[in-house]
Amino acid sequence: MTSHSFIDRRSFLVGAGAAGLAATSASAQDKYPTRPITLIVPFAAGGSTDIVARLVGQKMSELLGQNVVIENRSGAGGNVGSTAVARAAPDGYTLLLGTISTHALNPAILKTVTFDAVKDFTPISLLAIVPNVMVVNPSFPAKTVKEVLQVLKDNPGKYSYASSGVGTPLHLSGELFKSIGNVQMNHVPYRGAGPALNDVVAGAVPIMFDNLPSSAGFIRNGQLRAIGVTTRERVASFPDVPTIAEGGLTGYETYTWNALFGPANLPRPIVERINQAANQALKDETVKKRLNDVSADIVGSTPEQLGEHVKTELAKWGPIAKASGAVVE
Known part of the structure; x- marks a missing residue:
């Protein structure tokens, strides 16, 4: 067998193998999902x-x-x-x-x-x-954004807010609130919104910025009080809950x-x-x-x-x- 014919045969086998793999891959994609x-x-x-x-x-x-x-x-x-x-x-x-x-x-x-x-x-x-919402435990002495701001200004550093973790949208929602409102709150990060929410409902932490879907049930049954939604406009499922911007923090949106x-x-x-x-x-x-x-x-x-x-x-x-x-x- 000449060198040329060996190379041709090897090229053919490699090409055929590649074609076979491509066909197998395409077939797997066509049948997706199989598990x-x-x-x-x-x-x-x-x-x-x-x-x-x-x-x-x-x-x-x-x-x-x-x-x-x-x-x-x-x-x-x-x-x-x-x-x-x-x-x-x-x-x-x-x-x-x-x-x-x-x-x-x-x-x-x-x-x-x-x-x-x-x-x-x-x-x-x-x-x-998904909109976020500022919620508080019902024992917290405020029902509006302005009242929350006043409580925090009268008690600098006394109150904490929970979030789903450092650097999450919920954490940054709280930091933006502090910045625009010129108030102090301690940040308590959790490994997710679920555990944080449980502690706010239990009263271990009084305030939380949460995704509205996970807080909705607690708001409806009275276990949490909604202070304001974080979006630019009110949401259809809670039309009576004002936006935080409406409540006094102009330009606030997360x-x-x-x-x-x-x-x-x-x-x-x-x-x-x-x-x-x-x-x-x-x-x-x-x-x-x-x-x-x-x-x-x-x-x-x-x-x-x-x-x-x-x-x-x-x-x-x-x-x-x-x-x-x-x-x-």
Whole structure:
């Protein structure tokens, strides 16, 4: 056999092998999903991100024909769970429910950056934008923003507020309130909104800035008092609750959002399959009603729209996060 014929044969075998792998890969993508999908929520159970994940994930399970298993992997303001997805195989079986924390705030405040919010993820769909709310334990001696400000000014450093962790939107909501209102409060960070909320309901910490979905039930049953929502406008599910800006802090506005991401280099057919299922789930009447009940503003987007949204949020919140001085280990 000549050298030339050996090279030709080897080239043919390599080419045939590559073609076979490509065909196998394409076939796997066409059949996706063939086993359960893990949707990592990078915060503790009970918070608004967890609520959105479970509502949308359950419907996606029906649409995809495979279980979407919610896994709460909290720590470092969402960094632990996000890093796990960034390092996962890009096969569509490990997804992330990302937030403003994981993709806009953490890049500015992480002491050690373990992922790139743009390069290490594949955007899939922006699911919902969620208002925050300032709540207090009913024993707290104030019912309005102005009354809260007065109590804090009369008692500098006496009161504390809880949040879902250092550098989270809820932490920065509190810092912005302190800055604009020129008041003092001690920050008590927790490993997620759920545990923080439990302590505020129990009266261990009097004040909290929370995502409205996770506080809604406690507000309705009287276990928490809503002082004001953090968005620019009032929300439909609590029309009697004023905005914090209305209450006296002009220009005050914060919010969060929930979006689906996969690891970088997720094949386009899989991205489109997940995007279709997620956006279809958001149109389900039961899902819509449940999300509307907790004041989540349903979006549903293309992967490209989510990608642009992340870049815009990074540019907006990065300077604010750095100015807060917050550092996540």
